[in-house]
Amino acid sequence: MEKNIRIAQMQVSKEKNDTLVASGVGSGIGLAVYDPVSKVGGILHFILPDSTLEKGAAEKQPLMFADTGIPELLEAFSALGGQKDRIKVLAIGGSEIMNQSEPHSIGKKNRTALAKCLVAVDIDLDIEDMGGNVNRSLKLEIDTGDVFVKTSRNPQEVKI
Amino acid sequence: MTAIQELIKEIKKLKPIPAVINRIIEAVDQPGSSMDEIAAIIKYDPAVTAMLLKTCNSAFFGLKNPAESVEEAAMFLGTDQIVELVLLKSGAAIMTGKQEGYGLQEGAMWKYAVSSALIAKQVARQLSMENINTIFTAALLKDLGKIILDGVVADKIQKIDQLVVENNFSFQEAEKQVIGIDHAELGAMIAKMWKFSPRMVKIIRNHHLQDESMQAEKDIIVVYLADCICMMLGLAVGADALSYQFHTQAMDALGLDAEGVSRIMASFTADMDDVEALLEIL
Numbered sequence: 001m002e003k004n005i006r007i008a009q010m011q012v013s014k015e016k017n018d019t020l021v022a023s024g025v026g027s028g029i030g031l032a033v034y035d036p037v038s039k040v041g042g043i044l045h046f047i048l049p050d051s052t053l054e055k056g057a058a059e060k061q062p063l064m065f066a067d068t069g070i071p072e073l074l075e076a077f078s079a080l081g082g083q084k085d086r087i088k089v090l091a092i093g094g095s096e097i098m099n100q101s102e103p104h105s106i107g108k109k110n111r112t113a114l115a116k117c118l119v120a121v122d123i124d125l126d127i128e129d130m131g132g133n134v135n136r137s138l139k140l141e142i143d144t145g146d147v148f149v150k151t152s153r154n155p156q157e158v159k160i
Numbered sequence: 161m162t163a164i165q166e167l168i169k170e171i172k173k174l175k176p177i178p179a180v181i182n183r184i185i186e187a188v189d190q191p192g193s194s195m196d197e198i199a200a201i202i203k204y205d206p207a208v209t210a211m212l213l214k215t216c217n218s219a220f221f222g223l224k225n226p227a228e229s230v231e232e233a234a235m236f237l238g239t240d241q242i243v244e245l246v247l248l249k250s251g252a253a254i255m256t257g258k259q260e261g262y263g264l265q266e267g268a269m270w271k272y273a274v275s276s277a278l279i280a281k282q283v284a285r286q287l288s289m290e291n292i293n294t295i296f297t298a299a300l301l302k303d304l305g306k307i308i309l310d311g312v313v314a315d316k317i318q319k320i321d322q323l324v325v326e327n328n329f330s331f332q333e334a335e336k337q338v339i340g341i342d343h344a345e346l347g348a349m350i351a352k353m354w355k356f357s358p359r360m361v362k363i364i365r366n367h368h369l370q371d372e373s374m375q376a377e378k379d380i381i382v383v384y385l386a387d388c389i390c391m392m393l394g395l396a397v398g399a400d401a402l403s404y405q406f407h408t409q410a411m412d413a414l415g416l417d418a419e420g421v422s423r424i425m426a427s428f429t430a431d432m433d434d435v436e437a438l439l440e441i442l
Contacts, residue, residue: 006432006436007393007394007395007429007432008429008430008432023394024393024394024395024396024397025394026391026392026393026394026397026401026402027391027392027393027394027402028392028393028394047392047393047425047429048422048425048426053419053422053423053426054422054423054426054427054430056427056430057426057427057429057430058426060430061429061430064426064429064430093394095401095402096402096406097388097391097392097402097404097405097406098328098330098402098403098404098405098406099405099406100406101406101408103417103418104406104408104411104418104421106392106418106421106422106425107392133324133401133402133403134401134402135391135394135397135401135402151401152263152397152398152399152400152401153321153325153399153401155263155399
């Protein structure tokens with residue numbers, strides 16, 4: 001079953017027929033995790049780096065932010081039997097509008113926040129496709145762990 | 161006949177928005193016009209009234225008793241809200257199709273338009289601006305030009321992409337270079353032919369702030385910012401993606417720093433369920 005992940009949402013699954021899809025990842029980041037042994041996978045689509053920005057929004061939707069969303073994704077991944085020592089991690093997104101330089105570069109801030117959050121839990125990022133002015137989509141097949149990415153510039157999906 | 165003349169011919173084939181909608185747009189543009197006057201315009205058009213009542217009485221609004229007249233709908237929901245619904249419904253009639261040249265599936269341009277309009281309204285309110293309805297409508301209709309330009313963009317997408325990737329052109333600059341006209345310019349032509357107010361035409365024409373002299377005009381900047389936020393959030397974004405210029409000085413003109421922009425994104429996203437539910441009933 002195809003499960004779509006909107007902005008500020010996540011899905012984790014170990015159902016072999018499931019395919020998780022995050023479409024339309026812009027400055028936010030689509031973060032996929034997968035354990036090839038237990039075949040547990042998940043995707044989070046966060047859009048902003050830091051939950052201290054807006055307390056009300058963070059309480060209502062913690063998955064909106066890197067610092068509150070990533071721990072929730074990892075917790076849900078573990079709860080289904082995913083193990084940290086086998087985890088494969090892939091990230092897409094973090095794009096910018098042309099000349100969107102500091103301090104307005106939200107894509108870059110998201111990329112930095114992602115790196116910081118992964119270091120904090122001692123997890124490496126295995127594959128990434130981030131930055132530029134493109135919009136991306138990410139698909140994760142739970143049974144195989146295969147990941148496909150397509151971009152606004154190349155609508156043919158590519159297995160990575 | 162030149163390519164641009166062909167495009168203008170295409171505009172004439174578009175089903176224009178109903179006259180009553182034009183009168184509402186004209187009225188919302190007038191600083192002195194009251195919401196009651198606008199409600200009065202709606203009530204004399206039976207088709208628009210019927211559509212409005214059907215929408216107001218949908219489960220989305222959860223009214224205890226169904227509204228049976230424009231006055232009742234205005235009383236239950238507020239005149240502001242019913243005007244907004246009429247504008248949204250009229251936009252849906254022309255913008256829900258697919259635009260394959262721009263890589264937009266059916267409904268994608270519409271979702272982008274509605275999200276832009278809601279964000280623009282949120283920002284305009286936050287900044288206590290007076291012409292909120294004009295800003296809302298302009299944000300909703302700003303990409304009208306894409307409907308006409310779509311077929312040509314589909315044919316020329318490789319050349320356009322090449323200019324974007326290799327020459328650092330914005331998508332709009334590349335459209336202009338390759339086709340001779342861009343979607344904002346064409347959108348403004350449509351708006352003019354449909355007799356929108358000069359202000360609305362100006363906002364649509366300049367919604368990417370390509371002309372630096374527009375970067376001091378707050379209503380245009382609000383529509384521009386709403387567009388930028390939709391791009392960053394990836395809300396039904398097409399082939400043009402984030403390939404437009406960001407103008408920091410425009411944010412300064414609104415008095416918004418980077419955190420301020422992020423807060424607007426957060427607050428809109430927190431209400432995303434409501435936006436999805438609203439799209440369902442339009």
